[in-house]
Amino acid sequence: xxxxxxxxxxxxxxxxxxxxxxxxxxxxxxxxxxxxxxxxxxxxxxxxxxxxxxxxxxxxxxxxxxxxxxxxxxxxxxxxxxxxxxxxxxxxxxxxxxxxxxxxxxxxxxxxxxxxxxxxxxxxxxxxxxxxxxxxxxxxxxxxxxxxxxxxxxxxxxxxxxxxxxxxxxxxxxxxxxxxxxxxxxxxxxxxxxxxxxxxxxxxxxxxxxxxxxxxxxxxxxxxxxxxxxxxxxxxxxxxxxxxxxxxxxxxxxxxxxxxxxxxxxxxxxxxxxxxxxxxxxxxxxxxxxxxxxxxxxxxxxxxxxxxxxxxxxxxxxxxxxxxxxxxxxxxxxxxxxxxxxxxxxxxxxxxxxxxxxxxxxxxxxxxxxxxxxxxxxxxxxxxxxxxxxxxxxx
Numbered sequence: 001x002x003x004x005x006x007x008x009x010x011x012x013x014x015x016x017x018x019x020x021x022x023x024x025x026x027x028x029x030x031x032x033x034x035x036x037x038x039x040x041x042x043x044x045x046x047x048x049x050x051x052x053x054x055x056x057x058x059x060x061x062x063x064x065x066x067x068x069x070x071x072x073x074x075x076x077x078x079x080x081x082x083x084x085x086x087x088x089x090x091x092x093x094x095x096x097x098x099x100x101x102x103x104x105x106x107x108x109x110x111x112x113x114x115x116x117x118x119x120x121x122x123x124x125x126x127x128x129x130x131x132x133x134x135x136x137x138x139x140x141x142x143x144x145x146x147x148x149x150x151x152x153x154x155x156x157x158x159x160x161x162x163x164x165x166x167x168x169x170x171x172x173x174x175x176x177x178x179x180x181x182x183x184x185x186x187x188x189x190x191x192x193x194x195x196x197x198x199x200x201x202x203x204x205x206x207x208x209x210x211x212x213x214x215x216x217x218x219x220x221x222x223x224x225x226x227x228x229x230x231x232x233x234x235x236x237x238x239x240x241x242x243x244x245x246x247x248x249x250x251x252x253x254x255x256x257x258x259x260x261x262x263x264x265x266x267x268x269x270x271x272x273x274x275x276x277x278x279x280x281x282x283x284x285x286x287x288x289x290x291x292x293x294x295x296x297x298x299x300x301x302x303x304x305x306x307x308x309x310x311x312x313x314x315x316x317x318x319x320x321x322x323x324x325x326x327x328x329x330x331x332x333x334x335x336x337x338x339x340x341x342x343x344x345x346x347x348x349x350x351x352x353x354x355x356x357x358x359x360x361x362x363x364x365x366x367x368x369x370x371x372x373x374x375x376x377x378x379x380x381x382x383x384x385x386x387x388x389x390x391x392x393x394x395x
Contacts, residue, residue: 001066001351002367005049006056009064020181022046024147030166032139032146034159037170037189038196041179043149044081044117046170050147051079051115066367068351074145075111078104082117094122101135110143119150129154140165156188174230187232190225243362243378250356250389286310347392348374354390363393 002021012019020042026033035043053063057071080100108114120132129152136155139146140162150156159165169189171180177199194207290310293303348354352366354376364378375384 001069003049003053003063003065003069005045005052006064008045008049022049022183024050024168024183024185026145026147029164031144032148032159032162032165033168033185034155034165034188035147035149035168035170035183036151036156036191038172038179038192040196041170041172041189041192042181042183043170045181046183047115047117047147047149048081051077051081051113054113066351074113075109076107077113077115078107079115080104080117080119081115092122094128097122105135105138105142108139108142108144112142112144114139114144114146114148116146116148119148119155120152121150125152133158137162151191160188169229171233172229173233174226180233184232187228188225190229192226195226239362240378244383246356246362247383247385250385254386254389283314348387348390353393355393356385357389357391366390 001023003023004019004021009019024033035046037043053065054071054074054077056063058073080097104114119136120128122128132152133154136158156167159167166185167188168183168185169187171182171184172192172195173180174195177195194211197207198204290303290307348366350366350369353363354366354374355363362378364376366374367377368375373384373386374390375382376390
């Protein structure tokens with residue numbers, strides 16, 4: 001969860017640049033992840049982050065990741081990353097990778113993690129892609145866990161067909177024509193070959209001629225994937241804006257509620273003050289009546305008896321009023337406690353899944369808690385919200 005490549009994070013921090021954290025999950029039912037997307041989009045960095053952090057963990061080192069992250073251990077970690085052309089052994093890149101793959105097929109099992117960068121490249125795209133698909137199926141049958149990067153459409157298609165394999169893609173902003181370095185699990189990604197060529201200053205006429213030489217169906221498929229990713233990016237932006245508006249509305253409602261409560265409290269205080277003044281005025285008039293009736297020289301004790309009775313009645317009223325106020329206060333406290341989610345403070349912790357109590361459907365992850373407020377990550381949008389405004393959601 002929110003894992004960083006330590007060297008990249010340090011380099012970017014020194015240059016004042018942001019490092020995008022990566023979150024991914026490999027489990028027995030989703031154990032092979034195929035990452036696709038544009039060149040220079042972060043595929044290899046995502047793969048290397050997984051490999052380096054796994055080795056650090058199994059070496060007893062702390063890793064730069066969210067404290068709620070969960071990781072297992074593997075008996076073997078098999079890697080094929082980068083150009084390993086060997087002059088000494090007279091091996092081309094492709095020959096070297098074939099020899100590596102031969103070793104992987106013999107060594108991989110259910111306790112292995114495979115990290116394969118640019119899977120299947122180095123030979124004729126069509127023939128190499130077919131062989132890569134066979135290798136992919138064999139590695140799948142070994143029961144291994146794997147993170148694989150590729151541009152081959154047939155590998156992406158095969159990953160979508162196999163029940164324990166999943167696709168992932170690196171986000172690409174087609175409006176700015178810039179990679180976003182954010183990994184999305186689920187849909188395969190376009191290589192954005194022509195978009196990347198355009199970014200690097202290749203003439204539009206040459207790009208158009210290149211498109212004309214491709215199979216129309218392949219171009220259409222790539223355009224569909226590209227359009228799907230564009231719509232997903234747009235949806236993410238709309239969701240963030242909607243969530244921001246929802247949070248603003250929640251804050252406005254809370255402000256209005258506080259103001260309304262303040263007005264009600266003042267009205268109740270003024271009403272109580274008016275009642276006290278009326279009671280005091282009534283008691284003053286009653287006392288004046290007793291003074292008018294009282295004759296110090298008279299032996300008639302009736303006035304004194306009337307005073308005692310009046311004082312007893314007033315004392316009883318005062319006790320009853322105090323009891324009524326206390327009961328009302330307790331009832332209000334009980335009602336407020338009933339509306340509040342039970343044990344919400346104990347349940348909501350860093351890593352918890354939460355949503356807004358006002359009925360919002362968007363779920364977020366608590367990434368920090370300070371006193372009575374939590375910092376919640378909703379997609380790419382981060383907000384600080386009071387705990388009492390959040391509901392804990394079971395994963």
